Amino acid sequence: MMSGNLSVAHFGGYFHRRPRVVGALFIATAFALYYFFIINGAGDAILEAIYDPDTTNVSLNSILRTSNKYRRHPIEPPFKDKFWEVGQRSRNLSQWITILDSRWGSELPEEDRHMLVNAIDETAISLFPFLQPPDTKQDSTAPLGDLRSSFTKGSKGIVISAGGSDSSARFAGHLIASLRDVLGCTLPIQVAYAGENDLPKHRRDALSSLDKTHSTEFLDVWTVFDDSTLQLRRGGWAIKSFAALASRFEEVIVLDADAVFLQSPDALFEQHAYINNGAYLFHDRLLWQHGFQDRHKWWKDQIKEPSPAMNKSLVWTEDYAEECDSGVVVLDKSRPEVLVGLLHIAWQNTYAVRDEVSYKITYGDKETWWLGLELAGSKYEFEKHYGSILGWGKEDNKENNTVCSFVIAHVDEKDKLLWYNGSLLKNKLADPHGYEVPIYWMMDGKWKKGGKKDMSCMVDERVRWLSGEEVSVLQRSIEAAIQVDELLGLGGPN
Numbered sequence: 001m002m003s004g005n006l007s008v009a010h011f012g013g014y015f016h017r018r019p020r021v022v023g024a025l026f027i028a029t030a031f032a033l034y035y036f037f038i039i040n041g042a043g044d045a046i047l048e049a050i051y052d053p054d055t056t057n058v059s060l061n062s063i064l065r066t067s068n069k070y071r072r073h074p075i076e077p078p079f080k081d082k083f084w085e086v087g088q089r090s091r092n093l094s095q096w097i098t099i100l101d102s103r104w105g106s107e108l109p110e111e112d113r114h115m116l117v118n119a120i121d122e123t124a125i126s127l128f129p130f131l132q133p134p135d136t137k138q139d140s141t142a143p144l145g146d147l148r149s150s151f152t153k154g155s156k157g158i159v160i161s162a163g164g165s166d167s168s169a170r171f172a173g174h175l176i177a178s179l180r181d182v183l184g185c186t187l188p189i190q191v192a193y194a195g196e197n198d199l200p201k202h203r204r205d206a207l208s209s210l211d212k213t214h215s216t217e218f219l220d221v222w223t224v225f226d227d228s229t230l231q232l233r234r235g236g237w238a239i240k241s242f243a244a245l246a247s248r249f250e251e252v253i254v255l256d257a258d259a260v261f262l263q264s265p266d267a268l269f270e271q272h273a274y275i276n277n278g279a280y281l282f283h284d285r286l287l288w289q290h291g292f293q294d295r296h297k298w299w300k301d302q303i304k305e306p307s308p309a310m311n312k313s314l315v316w317t318e319d320y321a322e323e324c325d326s327g328v329v330v331l332d333k334s335r336p337e338v339l340v341g342l343l344h345i346a347w348q349n350t351y352a353v354r355d356e357v358s359y360k361i362t363y364g365d366k367e368t369w370w371l372g373l374e375l376a377g378s379k380y381e382f383e384k385h386y387g388s389i390l391g392w393g394k395e396d397n398k399e400n401n402t403v404c405s406f407v408i409a410h411v412d413e414k415d416k417l418l419w420y421n422g423s424l425l426k427n428k429l430a431d432p433h434g435y436e437v438p439i440y441w442m443m444d445g446k447w448k449k450g451g452k453k454d455m456s457c458m459v460d461e462r463v464r465w466l467s468g469e470e471v472s473v474l475q476r477s478i479e480a481a482i483q484v485d486e487l488l489g490l491g492g493p494n
């Protein structure tokens with residue numbers, strides 16, 4: 001069997017280099033051999049996957065060999081110059097999953113299929129050790145396969161990370177109330193946290209009681225992933241990518257608890273950027289051109305072959321500093337390349353990697369999302385505009401071409417306001433009761449960044465009024481939030 005495998009692997013390897021001047025006779029011979037081995041149950045299947053614009057053929061043996069090589073040479077620290085390599089391995093992994101899911105995969109002889117499944121799982125676990133479930137669960141030999149089959153087929157839903165602090169539980173409550181009672185959103189919600197102390201039972205019960213549709217569930221990420229290499233409790237942003245992975249929703253909207261919506265999040269699934277790519281992201285503010293050169297140097301070093309998506313990035317092409325506002329991320333995990341991109345993102349958020357690189361060179365999790373998708377070879381698309389602003393006029397003088405606040409606003413593909421970050425409070429750091437409905441917004445203007453305690457402003461573009469409908473959504477959301485504060489007893493100090 002071994003020798004049979006090896007000899008056919010030779011043909012497989014040949015095909016995979018693309019048939020430049022391969023004669024028809026040769027192909028016919030290869031096919032004859034291929035079927036001969038299939039019939040003899042010892043075949044090395046030549047696999048074809050519709051992948052990228054062009055079709056790629058790989059042989060099962062080349063997959064087994066590559067998978068072995070990866071296991072023999074695991075990714076080790078320092079991680080700063082390994083992002084590209086993890087991406088390359090991820091690309092192979094998602095290609096193999098695509099093959100497994102394809103007609104070719106399903107028609108493989110049982111034994112070959114088993115080998116392919118094993119190679120996929122073993123590669124996944126060597127690249128992403130956090131996939132091994134915690135001790136409390138049965139030792140899994142197919143952690144990636146198990147994770148994939150834990151997704152509810154065809155499901156869509158929202159994941160909100162709400163652990164770690166009273167304020168995130170409080171804002172999650174505001175968000176749930178606004179989605180259910182104001183925007184009429186009926187998408188199921190999973191509230192994610194890391195272990196009992198991160199979001200205790202009484203908090204979970206209180207949050208659950210806010211949802212009159214009874215479709216809020218809880219997701220303790222510790223029951224899915226072993227925390228020893230993650231350290232997610234009070235890990236802040238790091239939990240988000242793991243919550244996205246662990247969620248049972250196949251198509252998942254990942255939300256920061258302090259996100260505020262002006263349209264129902266259902267609209268996210270209808271944006272062409274999402275439909276066409278299966279991964280939809282939002283931009284940060286266009287700031288600090290030519291600042292942070294270390295960051296650019298590192299990106300240029302690790303993104304060796306930029307995808308067409310990078311061409312649209314003003315961070316990439318014009319040297320601005322901040323790319324992504326990760327307060328809302330939309331991913332379709334049924335697409336292998338998106339799922340594997342998410343694994344790359346999660347890897348960047350593991351303790352050792354974020355502590356050495358991700359959270360040092362860039363700010364928190366925000367740039368890990370596009371970078372993981374980019375490096376793992378997934379398609380993705382950002383909203384068209386860099387971050388907009390919504391807020392109020394300038395307080396200290398009479399300028400009427402300025403909008404100021406602490407938040408970043410985002411629009412849909414028709415340039416209609418969709419969501420903003422930072423809660424319904426005017427200044428969440430200074431006044432935990434200071435709810436206020438914004439009046440104006442602005443898009444594509446010039447940012448004037450304030451200090452931590454001062455508002456930022458946008459100038460030099462048309463000041464737009466919020467529509468009556470938008471004002472009403474926010475007014476009603478604030479009313480709902482005030483009720484939530486009473487119910488949770490979490491209205492802050494006064």
Ligand SMILES: *[C@@H]1O[C@H](CO)[C@@H](O)[C@H](O)[C@H]1NC(C)=O
Nearest residue numbers: 015016018019048055056057
């Ligand atoms: C892949 O293999 C199929 C036959 O299995 C062949 O028709 C096709 O041309 C090959 N494609 C490439 C890019 O080698």
Ligand SMILES: *[C@@H]1O[C@H](CO)[C@@H](O)[C@H](O)[C@H]1NC(C)=O
Nearest residue numbers: 016058062063066091092095
């Ligand atoms: C792994 O990826 C490289 C680069 O895309 C590709 O050339 C190679 O064929 C892949 N190998 C396998 C076994 O899939």
Ligand SMILES: *[C@@H]1O[C@H](CO)[C@@H](O)[C@H](O)[C@H]1NC(C)=O
Nearest residue numbers: 305306307308309310311312
């Ligand atoms: C990016 O844009 C430039 C100029 O418009 C073009 O020459 C280049 O081919 C593009 N690259 C990609 C990867 O799309």
Ligand SMILES: *[C@@H]1O[C@H](CO)[C@@H](O)[C@H](O)[C@H]1NC(C)=O
Nearest residue numbers: 397398399400401402462463
């Ligand atoms: C305020 O806006 C009006 C009309 O948009 C304009 O004519 C006027 O010059 C502006 N005033 C200031 C102080 O910018």
Ligand SMILES: *[C@@H]1O[C@H](CO)[C@@H](O)[C@H](O)[C@H]1NC(C)=O
Nearest residue numbers: 325406407408421422423428
């Ligand atoms: C909104 O997001 C930006 C960028 O991440 C951040 O600097 C700002 O503090 C956030 N606003 C609030 C009120 O949290």
